[in-house]
Amino acid sequence: MADKLTKASIRINTELCKGCYLCKATCPENLIFVSGKLNSKGYYPANYSEEELDIEKHACKGCALCAIVCPDLAIEVYRG
Ligand code: SF4
Ligand code: SF4
Numbered sequence: 001m002a003d004k005l006t007k008a009s010i011r012i013n014t015e016l017c018k019g020c021y022l023c024k025a026t027c028p029e030n031l032i033f034v035s036g037k038l039n040s041k042g043y044y045p046a047n048y049s050e051e052e053l054d055i056e057k058h059a060c061k062g063c064a065l066c067a068i069v070c071p072d073l074a075i076e077v078y079r080g
Pocket of ligand 2: 008009010026027028029030031032059060061062063064065066067077
């Protein structure tokens with residue numbers, strides 16, 4: 001219940017991403033995955049999805065660790 005009240009989400013600018021995947025390795029909820037589609041710079045960018053996961057167990061907590069580690073400032077965090 002409390003998780004629903006504090007629900008957060010992120011947005012990844014896939015065109016800024018250079019595919020280092022630090023965000024993927026850092027996310028404690030495993031919400032970030034590697035896209036199968038190349039961006040315009042030729043990288044497979046990180047992407048974000050809650051759709052394929054059990055949202056009750058893996059919701060974004062808004063911790064911002066992914067945004068902090070991103071060297072290309074490609075991630076924005078939104079806290080509900
Ligand atoms: S940390 Fe930033 S540059 Fe690296 S994969 Fe994630 S979004 Fe892309
Ligand atoms: S804000 Fe935290 S929980 Fe949400 S996607 Fe980023 S690292 Fe994962």
